[in-house]
Amino acid sequence: MELLRFTTAGSVDDGKSTLIGRLLFDSKAIFEDQLEQVKGSSERKGLDHIDLSLLTDGLKDEREQGITIDVAYRYFATPKRKFIIADTPGHIQYTRNMVTGASTANVALILVDARKGVIEQTYRHSFLASLLQIPHIIVCVNKMDLVEYAEEAFQKVVEQYEAFASKLAVKDIRFIPISALKGDNVVNRSEKMDWYQGATLLYNLESIHIGSDENHIDTRFAVQTVIRPHTDEYHDFRGYAGRIDGGIIRVGDELQALPSGLKSVVSNIYLGDKAMEEAFAPMSVTITLKDDIDISRGNMLIRLNNQPEKVKEFDAMMCWFNEKPFNPNTKYILRHTTSDAICKIQEVIYKMDISTLTRNNEDKNISMNDIFKAKIRTNIDLFIDPYQRNRKTGSIILIDEATNETVAGGMIS
Amino acid sequence: MNYQLKHLQELEAEAIFVIREVYSQFQNPAILFSGGKDSIVITHLAKKAFWPAKIPFPLVHIDTGHNFPETIEYRDNLVNELGVKLIVGSVQESINKGRVAEETGLNASRNALQTTTLLDTIEQYKFDACMGGARRDEEKARAKERFFSHRDDFGQWNPKNQRPELWNLFNGRKNQGEHFRVFPISNWTEMDVWQYVLSEGIELPSLYFSHEREVFLRNDAWISVGPYVELRENEISVKKIVRYRTCGDMPITGAVESNATTLEQVIQEIAATRTTERGSRADDKRSETAMEDRKKQGYF
Numbered sequence: 272m273e274l275l276r277f278t279t280a281g282s283v284d285d286g287k288s289t290l291i292g293r294l295l296f297d298s299k300a301i302f303e304d305q306l307e308q309v310k311g312s313s314e315r316k317g318l319d320h321i322d323l324s325l326l327t328d329g330l331k332d333e334r335e336q337g338i339t340i341d342v343a344y345r346y347f348a349t350p351k352r353k354f355i356i357a358d359t360p361g362h363i364q365y366t367r368n369m370v371t372g373a374s375t376a377n378v379a380l381i382l383v384d385a386r387k388g389v390i391e392q393t394y395r396h397s398f399l400a401s402l403l404q405i406p407h408i409i410v411c412v413n414k415m416d417l418v419e420y421a422e423e424a425f426q427k428v429v430e431q432y433e434a435f436a437s438k439l440a441v442k443d444i445r446f447i448p449i450s451a452l453k454g455d456n457v458v459n460r461s462e463k464m465d466w467y468q469g470a471t472l473l474y475n476l477e478s479i480h481i482g483s484d485e486n487h488i489d490t491r492f493a494v495q496t497v498i499r500p501h502t503d504e505y506h507d508f509r510g511y512a513g514r515i516d517g518g519i520i521r522v523g524d525e526l527q528a529l530p531s532g533l534k535s536v537v538s539n540i541y542l543g544d545k546a547m548e549e550a551f552a553p554m555s556v557t558i559t560l561k562d563d564i565d566i567s568r569g570n571m572l573i574r575l576n577n578q579p580e581k582v583k584e585f586d587a588m589m590c591w592f593n594e595k596p597f598n599p600n601t602k603y604i605l606r607h608t609t610s611d612a613i614c615k616i617q618e619v620i621y622k623m624d625i626s627t628l629t630r631n632n633e634d635k636n637i638s639m640n641d642i643f644k645a646k647i648r649t650n651i652d653l654f655i656d657p658y659q660r661n662r663k664t665g666s667i668i669l670i671d672e673a674t675n676e677t678v679a680g681g682m683i684s
Numbered sequence: 685m686n687y688q689l690k691h692l693q694e695l696e697a698e699a700i701f702v703i704r705e706v707y708s709q710f711q712n713p714a715i716l717f718s719g720g721k722d723s724i725v726i727t728h729l730a731k732k733a734f735w736p737a738k739i740p741f742p743l744v745h746i747d748t749g750h751n752f753p754e755t756i757e758y759r760d761n762l763v764n765e766l767g768v769k770l771i772v773g774s775v776q777e778s779i780n781k782g783r784v785a786e787e788t789g790l791n792a793s794r795n796a797l798q799t800t801t802l803l804d805t806i807e808q809y810k811f812d813a814c815m816g817g818a819r820r821d822e823e824k825a826r827a828k829e830r831f832f833s834h835r836d837d838f839g840q841w842n843p844k845n846q847r848p849e850l851w852n853l854f855n856g857r858k859n860q861g862e863h864f865r866v867f868p869i870s871n872w873t874e875m876d877v878w879q880y881v882l883s884e885g886i887e888l889p890s891l892y893f894s895h896e897r898e899v900f901l902r903n904d905a906w907i908s909v910g911p912y913v914e915l916r917e918n919e920i921s922v923k924k925i926v927r928y929r930t931c932g933d934m935p936i937t938g939a940v941e942s943n944a945t946t947l948e949q950v951i952q953e954i955a956a957t958r959t960t961e962r963g964s965r966a967d968d969k970r971s972e973t974a975m976e977d978r979k980k981q982g983y984f
Contacts, residue, residue: 500737543732555700
């Protein structure tokens, strides 16, 4: 069974909670005691229906205000796949939560109300999905029951969406007419839309090809820690522990350590006490080399003929997370794979207006939820790949030295 | 070869990565060990993460004094086998020292008292990161928890000011006196844990498998007759074939009627069940936000 991570964004009005509730309920991931609890809470709130959003909105403030504030993770499984949903709020003031939820997703679900068509929020969510390089987008044209299940209403949304989708970096976009409330084309095929020949949402989620979402070409292994047991039996054991960030590593491969440039050959690959002939991204393994070379946390093992870029200055698309606005005079801690550097944002190149998808070259003030392109300078060499090529070696976070908070995330251009 | 991980392999890889980040980013980390299946899985993952070296963390057990004897026996055997240090924080001692007072009343338990003992133990040993087996699918407040969850210098959680967590980049930086709770199996479900236990051949305490036990019905749950509970009027003890889905304190953890004596049978039973595992725990039922309230205070 494979694992698929998908993200949703939206507000209660879109029927997002209803859709998730439907997926969870129809796949039997909601339990009776949870349902009883939600029923009770709905009654106390004076509602005459079961508010399925109470399943996902877990914090006291969220339940009181009836909104989603933070990313909530939900789980369900079918006989084919296991799913992790990163459920995020849709309002512009929660852009940072959407970015967080999207950072590890294979698929983005975008909900469009069939009556309203493509709106500002649709652009925004799609742009963020594209920015975070989510490989697949599924556009659910929802509330088809309120437009008499008419094909024209669906086609209109498809045309509107395709008109701007050419600006997106996502190659795989699918459209499904659904009614989350009535259950049409969510888990079961709709009997009211004969004109739709495609598959249901769940079938798409179960069958979408995710095998190519990991980079299995460029060998990258950021060392987390060095394992030295100092026991009689393993006196000379020196294992490099980490999670493979890209590519495939085999016993006998010649690897180079960065930044030292020293070379050696893989003698063993372990997962626990089990020795393996090969391992690939995203496995967590321990690697031993033929030669005793100096390697520590933050170093990267790579293949000789496939090098990452060595830089001290680079451009990245950033999202600002913190209430404290960006201060151009401050130095931040930059974390990239397992290494830390000190950095300065040299220049804000432009700010993105994510409602209109236009660049703003004038306003360089960056505050919470802003998306912007920046020139970043670091005190040490980083070994990077473009985010488009590898999400792990192409991503960074910035940490405020004074508060230790994560203030920004970035994707290397 | 097919270069696609199965879901359990991917969850395992994620958890091992997180455990190794804890080792690398903190000076004095520990594993919070309850004797339940989740903390047993964490310990197993830590073993795999650092093999052939020993687990580089002590196991910390907050002992309410109301544990099942099976849990304690299992704990002691495991510690022996792994050669790791065991640190026990005792709720009874906290009571004796006057740090906390035993609850009174109908539904009194030592569940809430653990928080003080836990925070005192963290302070005494100066732990800066404590790994636990909590999972996001367990409870709605936990669905919002980060892998690296910050605690202020009073040990408290602020759910509204959590650090964004993106990609594989975990931020464990903190000021003096603050600490982190880390949850390597955040993304696992109850079913994942059971399947992993099966595929890895992990031994579990006997409580998880069906056995005969003297129990009585309280708040819709089968509670074990034992030294820490008194039967109330109208409560009658009966012998039942039961097993446990979680291992909490003896007086507040309900057993389920079951004939499942093997892991395979337990998994089949869970696949068919329609209530959550925490549904049989009285500690979660005190109010709608019982877990969030306790977590803010510093609970597990």
